[in-house]
Amino acid sequence: MALHFRLPLRRPPAPARSRPRGLRANALRAALALALLAAGVAVWLWATPSGARLRYLAADTLITTQHRHWAKYVIGEAALRERLAEYERRFDAMARESLRPVVPERPAGGSGTGADKAAEPLYRIEDVSGEGWSGKLLIVPDPLSIRIGVPSAIGRGEKVSRMMQRLGAVAGVNGGGFSDPNWSGNGFKPTGIVMSGGEVFYNDADPEDEIDVVGFTDRGALIVGQYTLSELQRMGVREAVSFRPRLIVNGKGLVESDEDGWGLAPRTAVAQTEDGTVLFAVIDGRQTHSVGATLYDVQQLFLDRGAVVAANLDGGASTVLVTRDAEAGYRIVNQPATTEGERYLPTAFLVFPQPQLVRIANVWEGLDMERFDPSKW
Structure with a gap:
């Protein structure tokens, strides 16, 4: 008789109890x-x-x-x-070095800088970039085509594009500083001085106090630094706002390195080459395509283009470049660091085909700005 043996069935191995312990480890x-x-x-x-x-x-x-x-x-x-x-x-130390304007002499009160400049377009734009930043360079051959624009209505600033449409400008960038409580100001109360067409529109300092100035004389020379009102008038300054610091004086860069460059941010700055050509740098920032530039970056950009004098302007969310195009009309050329596209501002540098014919009214005339609240809209 054959004997049959049935082997016991093997149970599947139990899950390893050490797995949770392994995960924890x-x-x-x-x-x-x-x-x-x-x-x-x-x-x-x-x-x-x-x-x-x-x-x-x-x-x-x-x-x-x-x-x-x-x-x-x-x-x-x-x-x-x-x-x-x-x-x-x-910044105070950078403002003390004596500035020697090297721009060629031009007739005071003229509307252009001669036949060589008149034959050129009013402006052109170039793309510029560096390590971690990109932006635009607005090149204006004739410095006498530039005027300071201001808002038309009391109580708030005005977008650069709106100023341009109202006054007939073909290009414009943001200008000087303004009182901006908690970064939510209405853009109407400037800081320092505002001059347009040779008239003082605004000045919050005593007549003999030194003010940070970025402006143009009646001969087209860019003036940057600290000056009193009487000094500005003696130099024939016609268009001016206040901001700081100086970047280049007499062809020498004043910002020594990136470490002194005041961080990474959207930047607007202005410079002038020896033949009088004006350069506005408009650098995007706080965005994926452009983190922002230091003051040293902007200074070096200008030096590479032959600038002999330069100064910083209001930047950050104010940084904007607007042009008038025959087909597209008025458009923002850069990418401002604000969801609104443009801020309401008190001043802008505007380029005109016939600047001597432009009439810009003083919106602050007769106002007691000491009683004005720049935080309320």
Whole structure:
């Protein structure tokens, strides 16, 4: 008789009980690695020269935004106060060097700079870029074609595109500074001085106080630096706003390096070459296509183009370049760092085919601006 043996069926192996423990171990190792990485980054940021440079670049970038107070979390509150004071001292020092206008003499009160300039287009635009930034260069051959535009209505600023349409300009960029409480101001109250057509439209300083000035004389020379009202009048300054700092004086760059460049931000600046040609740099920032430029970046851009004098203008969300095109009409050429496209501003540099015929009214005449609240719309 044959004997049959039935082998017992093998059950499938039970799931390994160690898996949860393995996941926890992996998570622990990952957390430890991240902690070590964070500790290493912290040591690098706070204990090495290269780390310190990055922290101060981040702090300088925050200083140019509406979140300036966040910079204290990067470098400390005491260091932030010292940083701001240091920039004020540095900008004041940059304003003291004597400026020697080297622009060729032109007839006072003229509407152009001669046949050689008259034959050129009123303006042209070039794309410019550098490490981490891109923007536009507005090139204006005739400095006498530039006027300062101001708003037409009391109580608020005006978009550059609207100023251009109203006054008949063909190109324009944002101008000088203005009172902007909590970065939500109405753009109507300038800071410093505003001159247009040789008239003083606005001045919040005493007549003999030195004011930061960016402007053009009646002969087309770009004047930048600190001057009293009487000095401006003696020099024949006709178009002017206030902002700082100087970037180039007598062909020499004043910003020594990126570390002194006031962070990464949208920038607007103006320069002039030895033959009188005016350059407006309009650099995008705070966006994926262009993080922003330092003042050193802008200075070097101008020096590469042969600029002999240059100054910074209002930037950030104010930075805008508008042109009039025969087909497209008025359009914003750059990409401003604001969802609204343009801010309401008190001043703009505008280019005209016949600047001597343009009539610009003084919107601040007779107003008591000491009683005006720039935070209310």
